[in-house]
Amino acid sequence: MNVDSMSQSAASRTSGSSLPSGAGPVITRCCRSVKRDEDRRRANTPGRQRGVAIITALLLIALGTITMVAITSRQQFDMQRERNEGIILQARAFGVSGERFAAALLYRDVQDAQRENSDSLDDDWAQTIPPIPIDNASIQGCIVDMQGRFNLNNLVNAEGEAVEFFTGQLTRLLGELNIDQAKAQAIIDWVDEDLNPVIPDGAEDDYYTGLEVGYRAANGAFVSVSELQLVKGFSSAIKEEAEDYELLLPHISALPTVNGPTAVNVNTATPEVLASLSDEIKPLAADLSRWDTGAYEDYPECEDIFDLSADDGPETLVAERDLEPYESTLIFDQEVDSADTGENVAPAGTYDVRSNYFQVRIDVDAEGIKLSQFTLLERNGEGKTRVLYRSRDTL
Numbered sequence: 356m357n358v359d360s361m362s363q364s365a366a367s368r369t370s371g372s373s374l375p376s377g378a379g380p381v382i383t384r385c386c387r388s389v390k391r392d393e394d395r396r397r398a399n400t401p402g403r404q405r406g407v408a409i410i411t412a413l414l415l416i417a418l419g420t421i422t423m424v425a426i427t428s429r430q431q432f433d434m435q436r437e438r439n440e441g442i443i444l445q446a447r448a449f450g451v452s453g454e455r456f457a458a459a460l461l462y463r464d465v466q467d468a469q470r471e472n473s474d475s476l477d478d479d480w481a482q483t484i485p486p487i488p489i490d491n492a493s494i495q496g497c498i499v500d501m502q503g504r505f506n507l508n509n510l511v512n513a514e515g516e517a518v519e520f521f522t523g524q525l526t527r528l529l530g531e532l533n534i535d536q537a538k539a540q541a542i543i544d545w546v547d548e549d550l551n552p553v554i555p556d557g558a559e560d561d562y563y564t565g566l567e568v569g570y571r572a573a574n575g576a577f578v579s580v581s582e583l584q585l586v587k588g589f590s591s592a593i594k595e596e597a598e599d600y601e602l603l604l605p606h607i608s609a610l611p612t613v614n615g616p617t618a619v620n621v622n623t624a625t626p627e628v629l630a631s632l633s634d635e636i637k638p639l640a641a642d643l644s645r646w647d648t649g650a651y652e653d654y655p656e657c658e659d660i661f662d663l664s665a666d667d668g669p670e671t672l673v674a675e676r677d678l679e680p681y682e683s684t685l686i687f688d689q690e691v692d693s694a695d696t697g698e699n700v701a702p703a704g705t706y707d708v709r710s711n712y713f714q715v716r717i718d719v720d721a722e723g724i725k726l727s728q729f730t731l732l733e734r735n736g737e738g739k740t741r742v743l744y745r746s747r748d749t750l
Contacts, residue, residue, distance in 0.1 A: 446719040449494050450728035453717035457498050458740040465738030473708040475622035475680030476645055483661045492721035497657035502710040503623030504608040508576045509616040515548030528631035534599045541587035548574050558587035577609035581750040605654035610712050618707035621687050622680045625651050632701040645678050657716050681708050
């Protein structure tokens with residue numbers, strides 16, 4: 356067999372294999388399709404990856420920007436808060452400085468010993484301090500004689516029992532102000548030690564615990580006059596009662612009675628407080644008062660309280676009368692007795708011409724932040740003072 360015949364024989368074996376007819380073109384088309392898909396994937400993959408990378412980068416930039424803005428805002432907030440705290444501390448320091456200045460005035464008043472060392476509206480301390488600029492702040496204030504008022508803590512003695520004279524004085528004071536006199540009973544119940552309400556308008560724990568927001572009666576001394584708003588008949592939540600509280604506020608105080616009841620200073624007492632001392636003094640109170648304006652009604656505001664100029668202050672209570680301070684209670688008694696009313700004079704020790712308790716109000720305005728500080732000072736016979744309490748923005 357020659358070579359050609361062998362080639363033909365091999366070709367015939369190959370053509371006689373098991374591949375079906377027409378399979379060759381199908382396989383070729385499939386291979387071409389797979390190749391096109393692979394080529395397409397290879398062509399598209401880098402672009403898609405680039406798009407994902409750009410989006411990721413934008414997200415990171417956005418997150419970074421948000422984080423930086425948050426950090427910056429927090430830093431600005433912290434800086435502003437620290438600045439405000441610094442201003443508040445500065446305002447408080449100014450308040451304490453004003454308090455010390457007031458203490459110095461009260462000390463000098465004793466050392467000068469003018470008018471037999473009596474305390475009156477003619478003294479240097481009884482002047483409103485005008486606004487004084489200090490750096491970026493201003494300070495002003497005044498001193499108020501708290502013994503020119505009725506001391507709520509006089510109502511009970513050392514044993515916590517009601518004192519007849521002072522309960523009668525409070526009742527007369529309420530009458531002078533056209534406030535329901537029955538409200539005196541609830542005030543007495545607030546400070547006395549027993550748990551039995553005064554009949555018929557008193558109030559003890561059974562009344563106060565039954566309120567929507569319940570609490571108990573103090574059954575002890577008033578810490579400050581603002582505590583009166585907790586007493587039945589003087590609630591700040593009821594308009595009429597809040598008005599009675601505001602009306603009574605310029606005529607009352609809450610002073611310690613460790614050394615016994617405090618006397619009313621007739622040189623600084625309001626006409627209503629003088630009238631409450633006794634039935635004899637009542638019709639004479641307007642003439643006996645050393646106030647020639649009703650500026651005391653603006654308490655606790657300082658402005659114009661001690662500006663006794665008729666041009667700047669309210670209308671005068673009584674025109675063309677003697678306002679010379681009483682240098683002693685004897686002179687006061689003589690003026691009362693000259694009226695010859697026939698009534699009993701107030702008991703000795705319930706009134707005086709000297710005072711030991713003064714409230715200092717200091718108003719500070721520091722870069723838009725306003726602070727009002729109230730300080731109760733006790734002054735001894737040598738003129739030295741000590742702070743009994745200090746409050747800010749409230750009595």
